[in-house]
Amino acid sequence: MxxxxxxxxxxxxxxxxxxxxxxxxxxxxxxxxxxxxxxxxxxxxxxxxxxxxxxxxxxxxxxxxxxxxxxxxxxxxxxDEEPPPGPAPAVDDTLQLYFLCAHPSLSPSSAVALTLRAVGGLTTRQIAQAYLVPEATMAQRISRAKRTLSDHGVAPARRARGRFDRPGDVATVLRVLYLVFNEGYSGDVDLAGEAIRLTRQLAARIDHPEVAGLLALMLIHHARRASRTAPDGSLVPLAEQDRGRWDTSAIAEGVRILRAALARDRLGEFQAQAAIAALHADAPTAERTDWVQIVEWYDELALLTDSPVVRLNRAVAVGEADGPRAGLAALAALDDALPRHTAVAAYLHERDGDVVTAARLYAEAARKAPNLAERDHLTRQAARLNTARRSP
Incomplete structure (x- = not known):
């Protein structure tokens, strides 16, 4: 079977x-x-x-x-009447299911779980393992999501037809798929790979440049997967990754899809993110990265999203393109409570030669880290600078 x-x-x-x-x-x-x-x-x-x-x-x-x-x-x-036996009709309702699972009444976590069940075909046990939660907890989450849809009158697909070409609907579906992708993988389900599979399905069913942009972004990011961690499981920053381990065929496919989407001149945030990822992937070494063009893409992305996280990443790019002090100036305009703000400050201070401040900030960032792998990486950075500072 x-x-x-x-x-x-x-x-x-x-x-x-x-x-x-x-x-x-x-x-x-x-x-x-x-x-x-x-x-x-x-x-x-x-x-x-x-x-x-x-x-x-x-x-x-x-x-x-x-x-x-x-x-x-x-x-x-x-x-009342059971349909006569025979071959199943060749009508494909997958697109409708995407939008039902991304119904605005559902929380992001519920929408993700329901998408994996209804469109991805995963079992509750597989989804629970991937999210590292008990199966009973995931079963309750899925049951609540289905009950919410019933309470909102989401019934036959024919009631919903005609509303799937609205940009907000597409944006919601893409956000759900992006959340699935960012969960990575654990257990026996590769959620990043599953997100790519589902986004390919969506791209085959709806002609939208942002769907293509998201698929391109996923492919280019996923192409670097093998180089992201060391044998001991520790994180490897982009600048230190072995680019020979990147999947060049996946990068080429992502770039090809992205170029076709950009040619339609309907820029969206996933296309802009994919363009930034493509510039990183195109650089033969970290030192030869086209940071000036990356800053320009971050400017476009900031106009599209007005996201403080985008502006934080832009500060890093500015620090690479125009020097660490320019990056620190861009960072100073942002709320220091932002996730990763302290880690970015530490990196830019190190680039500027202030290793004492950088070591202190790396240690502080480690205490704020959202997961163990990031905490270990930042702790190692602080230790590296403190050791170098004390060496004769």
């Missing part, structure tokens, strides 16, 4: 049930039961039409649940 094949069929099967009249929550439950049945039986007797088999079994599970629940009797007008 091919698990990847099952996962790829999940959104199509779910879409069929929703289109037939099942509400999202009930349809998703029925599809999960059909998948369990497929895992149990397919190895011995695989069907000739896997999608049709899943649709038939899931629809019957939905009917059984509907008829058994007195509170849902009003739905029986929709489901």
């Amino acid at each position: 091919d698990e990847a094949r099952l996962r790829s069929l999940t959104p199509a099967v779910l879409g069929v049930l929703v289109r037939r009249g099942a509400d999202f929550a009930a349809a998703e439950d029925a599809v999960q039961e059909a998948l369990i049945e497929a895992v149990r039986t397919w190895s011995a007797d695989p069907p000739r039409d896997p999608k049709g088999w899943l649709v038939t079994v899931a629809w019957r599970r939905f009917l059984d649940a509907t008829r058994a629940d007195d509170a849902r009797r009003r739905r029986e007008e929709l489901v």
Whole structure:
């Protein structure tokens, strides 16, 4: 039984049930039961039409649940007649499912979990392992998300058709996929790889330059994955990474996708971020990075987002392009409570030759670090400077 094949069929099967009249929550439950049945039986007797088999079994599970629940009797007008057997229709509702899972009533964490379940086809256990939370906790999160959609009347896909071309809808879906990507990977699920797979699906179904921009950004960032950590698990900064370990084919694909998106002259934040990533990837060494052009892209990105985090990263780029004191001047205009502000200040002070201040700030930044790997890296930086300062 091919698990990847099952996962790829999940959104199509779910879409069929929703289109037939099942509400999202009930349809998703029925599809999960059909998948369990497929895992149990397919190895011995695989069907000739896997999608049709899943649709038939899931629809019957939905009917059984509907008829058994007195509170849902009003739905029986929709489901009184079971569709005739035969091949499943070739209609693809994956795009609709993306937007349902990114419904504005859901929190970001709930939208991510629901996207991984309904569109990605992952099990609750796999999602829980990836997020390092108990399976029961993730099950509750997914159940609440589905209940929220039901409470907001998100039912048959036909009710929602026509609203998927609004920019806000696309932006919400992309934000969810970006959150999935940034979670990285743990357990037996590579969330970064899963985000790329899902974004490829979306790019194949919707012609939007920001979808292409996000896919390009993911590909270029993911291409550096093998060089981001040392054998002992410690972080390796971009400037110190072994560029020979970068995946040049993924970078080339990302750059090709980005160029096509930029040619449409509808710049968005993910395209701008991808352009910055591409400039880093294009440099043969850290010293030959085109920092002046990177600053220009950060200026564009700041206009698009007005994000203090973007301005923080711009201060680093200014420090590289125009010298550390220019970077410190740009940093001084920002709130020092920003995440990574202290770490950036430490780096720029070190570049300016003030190792005493830099060591103190690295140690302070380590205490504020959001995760162990970053804390260890910053602690090592502080120790390195203190050791060098004390050496004769």
